[in-house]
Amino acid sequence: MTDKEIYKARSKGFERISTLQSEVSDERFLEFMGSIHKIISKNKINLESIKQEVLEKAEIRKKLVQLFSK
Amino acid sequence: MNPFEKTLKDIDDFCIPNKIKYAIIGGLALIFHKIQRTTNDIDITLLIDLENMESVSKQIISKFKPIFSDPIPFFQKYFVLPVIDEKTEMRIDFSAGLTGFDKQVIERSERKKFGSLNLPFCTIEDLIVYKLFAARHRDMADLEEIAKIHKDKLDRIYLNKVLNEFSKLERNDMISNYQNFFL
Numbered sequence: 001m002t003d004k005e006i007y008k009a010r011s012k013g014f015e016r017i018s019t020l021q022s023e024v025s026d027e028r029f030l031e032f033m034g035s036i037h038k039i040i041s042k043n044k045i046n047l048e049s050i051k052q053e054v055l056e057k058a059e060i061r062k063k064l065v066q067l068f069s070k
Numbered sequence: 071m072n073p074f075e076k077t078l079k080d081i082d083d084f085c086i087p088n089k090i091k092y093a094i095i096g097g098l099a100l101i102f103h104k105i106q107r108t109t110n111d112i113d114i115t116l117l118i119d120l121e122n123m124e125s126v127s128k129q130i131i132s133k134f135k136p137i138f139s140d141p142i143p144f145f146q147k148y149f150v151l152p153v154i155d156e157k158t159e160m161r162i163d164f165s166a167g168l169t170g171f172d173k174q175v176i177e178r179s180e181r182k183k184f185g186s187l188n189l190p191f192c193t194i195e196d197l198i199v200y201k202l203f204a205a206r207h208r209d210m211a212d213l214e215e216i217a218k219i220h221k222d223k224l225d226r227i228y229l230n231k232v233l234n235e236f237s238k239l240e241r242n243d244m245i246s247n248y249q250n251f252f253l
Contacts, residue, residue, distance in 0.1 A: 013150040
């Protein structure tokens with residue numbers, strides 16, 4: 001493999017990293033929805049505690065997005 | 071120690087026992103070279119070969135959390151592995167230092183004091199070459215700042231030699247940008 005090919009591949013890699021950072025993958029979305037399902041199952045119909053736990057999760061997600069954004 | 075120092079210590083504590091030579095490049099290297107700049111992450115170039123990329127990437131992900139679900143194929147395809155240091159929540163981009171220039175950068179880096187640590191930062195000349203190579207708007211702004219501080223104390227013979235090598239990769243723009251900022 002030549003140096004030129006390596007530089008080209010690496011540039012593409014950095015490009016991919018920067019574009020994917022702002023998006024949430026299907027896998028992570030499903031993981032998030034799964035956690036919501038767990039919260040609802042655990043708290044039954046207690047709307048206030050569901051709201052509280054979802055807000056906490058959303059806060060964590062917001063921090064992660066900020067962390068991953070260049 | 072601040073989160074940057076803690077993360078850098080984690081990187082050093084990972085690389086030394088695994089006998090992986092590395093250099094700190096990117097925004098943090100700029101800060102080390104007295105350029106006022108903000109950065110959210112740490113860029114590292116590792117001295118490795120194509121043959122041991124898989125084993126090194128396995129070692130990295132055993133210590134740091136990969137951002138992608140398929141980190142090893144991603145590293146093998148794109149030669150960059152973005153991870154998070156879970157202790158500090160800081161982002162690290164590990165690049166495979168596979169080219170002749172990358173290897174030279176790592177060999178030329180010297181351990182220098184940074185806070186309470188001694189770490190291998192790339193030289194200002196090598197940082198200039200990386201910036202000229204990337205050539206984004208942000209890199210051009212960084213080059214302008216580097217020129218203000220370092221213009222009169224650069225190893226010009228080395229820079230001319232390296233930039234001539236890059237012109238063989240059809241990157242003559244690097245020489246013209248260098249001339250614009252540093253001559």
